Amino acid sequence: MKLTFTAADEQFREEVxxxxxxxxxxxxxxxxxxxGPGDEHHFVDERKAWERRLxxxxxxxxxxxxxxxxRAASIEQQVIFHEEYARAGGPGxxxxxxxxxxGPTLLAFGSEEQxxxxxxxxxxxxAFWSQGYSEPGAGSDLAAIRTKAxxxxxxxxxxxxGQKVWTSLAHESDFVFVLARVDRESSRHHGLGFFLVAxxxxxxxxxxxxxxxxxxxxxxxxFDDAVCDAxxxxxxxxxxxxxxxxxxxxxxxxxxxxxxxxFQTELDxxxxxxxxxxxxxxxxxxxxxxxxxIGLKTMRYNSMRxxxxxxxxxxxxxxxxxxxYWSSWHRNLGKLAMDVLGPEAELIESGPYELNKLQSLFLxxxxxxxxxxxxxxxxxxxxxxxxGMPKEPRGQGM
Amino acid sequence: MKFAFTDEQQMLRDTSQAFLADKSTSAAxxxxxxxxxxxxxxxxxxxxxEMYWQGILIPEHVDGLGLGWVExxxxxxxxxxRLLTSxxxxxxxxxxxxxxxxxxxxxxxxxxxxxxxxxxxLAMGNQSGGWDSVxxxxxxxxxxxxxxxxxxxxxxxxxxxxxxxxxxDASNTLTLWVVDPQQDGVFVEPTPTMDQTRPMATxxxxxxxxxxDQLLATQADELVSDTLALSRILTVADQVGVAQASxxxxxxxxxxxxxxxxxxxxxxxxxxxxxxxxxxxxSARSLxxxxxxxxxxxxxxxxxxxxxxxxxxMASACASDAAFFNAGCGIxxxxxxxxxxxxxxxxxxxxxxATESYLGRPSEMREAIACQLLDxxxx
Numbered sequence: 001m002k003l004t005f006t007a008a009d010e011q012f013r014e015e016v017x018x019x020x021x022x023x024x025x026x027x028x029x030x031x032x033x034x035x036g037p038g039d040e041h042h043f044v045d046e047r048k049a050w051e052r053r054l055x056x057x058x059x060x061x062x063x064x065x066x067x068x069x070x071r072a073a074s075i076e077q078q079v080i081f082h083e084e085y086a087r088a089g090g091p092g093x094x095x096x097x098x099x100x101x102x103g104p105t106l107l108a109f110g111s112e113e114q115x116x117x118x119x120x121x122x123x124x125x126x127a128f129w130s131q132g133y134s135e136p137g138a139g140s141d142l143a144a145i146r147t148k149a150x151x152x153x154x155x156x157x158x159x160x161x162g163q164k165v166w167t168s169l170a171h172e173s174d175f176v177f178v179l180a181r182v183d184r185e186s187s188r189h190h191g192l193g194f195f196l197v198a199x200x201x202x203x204x205x206x207x208x209x210x211x212x213x214x215x216x217x218x219x220x221x222x223f224d225d226a227v228c229d230a231x232x233x234x235x236x237x238x239x240x241x242x243x244x245x246x247x248x249x250x251x252x253x254x255x256x257x258x259x260x261x262x263f264q265t266e267l268d269x270x271x272x273x274x275x276x277x278x279x280x281x282x283x284x285x286x287x288x289x290x291x292x293x294i295g296l297k298t299m300r301y302n303s304m305r306x307x308x309x310x311x312x313x314x315x316x317x318x319x320x321x322x323x324x325y326w327s328s329w330h331r332n333l334g335k336l337a338m339d340v341l342g343p344e345a346e347l348i349e350s351g352p353y354e355l356n357k358l359q360s361l362f363l364x365x366x367x368x369x370x371x372x373x374x375x376x377x378x379x380x381x382x383x384x385x386x387x388g389m390p391k392e393p394r395g396q397g398m
Numbered sequence: 399m400k401f402a403f404t405d406e407q408q409m410l411r412d413t414s415q416a417f418l419a420d421k422s423t424s425a426a427x428x429x430x431x432x433x434x435x436x437x438x439x440x441x442x443x444x445x446x447x448e449m450y451w452q453g454i455l456i457p458e459h460v461d462g463l464g465l466g467w468v469e470x471x472x473x474x475x476x477x478x479x480r481l482l483t484s485x486x487x488x489x490x491x492x493x494x495x496x497x498x499x500x501x502x503x504x505x506x507x508x509x510x511x512x513x514x515x516x517x518x519x520l521a522m523g524n525q526s527g528g529w530d531s532v533x534x535x536x537x538x539x540x541x542x543x544x545x546x547x548x549x550x551x552x553x554x555x556x557x558x559x560x561x562x563x564x565x566x567d568a569s570n571t572l573t574l575w576v577v578d579p580q581q582d583g584v585f586v587e588p589t590p591t592m593d594q595t596r597p598m599a600t601x602x603x604x605x606x607x608x609x610x611d612q613l614l615a616t617q618a619d620e621l622v623s624d625t626l627a628l629s630r631i632l633t634v635a636d637q638v639g640v641a642q643a644s645x646x647x648x649x650x651x652x653x654x655x656x657x658x659x660x661x662x663x664x665x666x667x668x669x670x671x672x673x674x675x676x677x678x679x680x681s682a683r684s685l686x687x688x689x690x691x692x693x694x695x696x697x698x699x700x701x702x703x704x705x706x707x708x709x710x711x712m713a714s715a716c717a718s719d720a721a722f723f724n725a726g727c728g729i730x731x732x733x734x735x736x737x738x739x740x741x742x743x744x745x746x747x748x749x750x751x752a753t754e755s756y757l758g759r760p761s762e763m764r765e766a767i768a769c770q771l772l773d774x775x776x777x
Contacts, residue, residue: 001403001690002691003401271772280768289771289772290766291764293712294685298685301687302684305684307399321680379674382676384669386676387672390661
């Protein structure tokens with residue numbers, strides 16, 4: 001059992017830190033620490049330019065194989081990259097869905113033509129992706145998808161009709177991957193297809209969803225006979241569920257330590273305010289700040305165990321608790337921030353409704369325990385998969 | 399970076415669990431609790447002769463195994479899982495104290511004695527039960543030094559061949575002595591405990607004369623506080639075992655118990671409780687092994703005392719909460735039988751309570767962290 005990185009990994013860390021120090025400045029100085037969750041709608045053009053700079057330094061898609069312009073970075077190196085990126089204040093990655101979801105999916109399930117067509121623009125930081133999974137009637141119950149894809153028998157082209165929702169930054173993206181039903185008679189996870197769809201076309205309408213923060217990162221995406229070429233379905237028609245579930249396993253937690261670095265920045269800010277305004281003398285606040293500190297360390301060592309786990313990609317017990325842990329912790333942190341600020345927390349600094357960082361933290365962390373699998377769903381998964389308790393009974397239809 | 403067990407550590411875990419599954423059964427634990435010796439002396443003997451757990455932390459040159467804190471944690475976690483009723487914690491705690499003492503013939507003698515399976519207990523608790531002050535004084539007379547006062551909560555003190563005694567001297571600094579429980583002026587009384595798996599004693603000193611060769615350490619304030627931190631890590635290991643076992647036996651129970659024509663494990667109200675319990679147990683386990691690695695790093699001179707103490711505070715706060723939460727939820731999941739003597743969940747519940755505040759309440763651990771984060775100068 002060893003908690004330190006090897007000398008080679010530490011050297012890699014230095015290389016990352018040096019590059020970021022040399023590049024995340026001048027025209028990119030303003031986007032440091034910006035564009036994270038709750039702030040994703042800011043500095044979009046600058047962050048796209050930053051993706052091209054990253055690409056020039058070979059710092060996009062580092063987990064991909066050399067053949068496709070990656071670095072074939074080890075799990076440790078990817079962790080280090082994310083840590084240093086967060087430490088340097090690297091902005092929210094516009095390219096992260098392409099880098100961590102579309103890319104690995106195509107590498108695992110895509111055809112050679114699909115790889116050649118889609119991977120280089122992601123790697124070069126010029127094509128941006130969003131994901132089309134959830135629908136108004138398919139949230140926690142993803143297999144209830146109703147969006148349809150119909151193939152034209154002569155041209156082979158697919159036409160997609162339906163609605164996706166909670167599509168982050170669709171209005172700033174070039175492509176969306178869409179899970180849609182290819183077999184009209186099918187139900188649940190059978191008969192689905194996984195499609196690569198260009199967003200800039202007449203059959204696609206994107207409407208932003210204004211959130212409780214007053215900002216809009218999420219969208220509704222309407223497909224009305226949107227066109228997708230015959231070559232742009234990943235895997236066979238009917239294999240969509242398999243592809244989609246494979247995708248969920250790719251991330252393997254390499255970004256978790258980087259995420260925690262951002263959490264640490266938020267906690268540090270709350271501690272700074274508590275010391276300045278005297279909240280640090282309140283016994284309850286003291287307990288909660290200590291609890292938050294302990295929770296963040298817990299998250300770190302949970303992650304380290306998860307990252308040290310089996311190479312077979314199977315989801316360990318530590319991995320299964322990760323989402324439930326961080327989302328609950330972060331939501332509590334948002335409330336702690338408000339309680340430390342007291343009445344000051346109410347005041348809007350600039351109008352009409354420009355929230356400061358901690359106000360957005362408080363409001364936006366209410367989404368953390370919902371997206372990507374609600375806490376209730378996470379608890380079901382833990383109970384069923386890790387503890388072997390019986391599955392939830394299914395309803396009998398409407 | 400490999401925050402996972404080595405093959406040898408995994409093997410130690412497997413053999414420890416297998417040994418205790420066989421030897422520390424529910425019936426064996428219950429028998430040990432009510433035996434005149436408050437433990438199963440035969441079991442302790444086989445632990446010492448077959449498993450050699452008492453020697454894990456003891457260096458090889460004094461007959462120990464020379465292993466580390468991760469290994470010690472692995473065994474104590476398994477002990478917690480099976481409610482092991484034995485002097486293992488007491489012995490590990492005394493070993494930790496002795497390792498912090500300056501080298502001396504007496505120290506090595508005591509370490510060898512521990513390695514041979516003799517019980518040595520550490521007496522440092524004061525009269526009020528807090529751990530930040532000491533209830534025994536060491537006063538020099540014209541001819542000798544005498545110990546007076548009372549040390550409570552001494553683990554397995556009634557079974558100890560020797561006692562390590564923390565005493566405050568006239569200059570108000572701490573000293574560490576070794577005394578024979580049979581010697582004049584030393585009175586050891588077993589104290590019945592609500593959790594019968596962790597028996598304790600009160601040791602009273604009435605002008606007990608001690609000689610200079612019984613003195614193990616002077617200026618021992620840091621030694622005592624470091625020993626306390628290490629003792630917390632030992633306790634955390636036990637709590638992680640209790641948290642895990644409480645989860646496991648409760649989930650097993652709910653998979654058997656039927657109501658409304660289905661197992662109660664199929665109800666979401668039960669599943670979600672179990673999921674929360676697993677989250678607590680796994681989190682406490684992560685901090686346990688972080689703290690154990692930190693203890694090893696501290697002994698190797700790689701990190702400072704502050705790192706050791708912080709790790710112990712954090713792990714203790716987290717594991718105390720986890721063990722109590724899980725055992726408490728476990729009773730609820732058992733329903734009516736959870737409060738009967740017959741089912742084991744009540745034994746875990748009592749052990750969780752006993753360890754929760756044994757070396758300081760979770761709120762005290764958090765307050766210590768808060769002091770570090772919120773008081774003093776900004777770095």
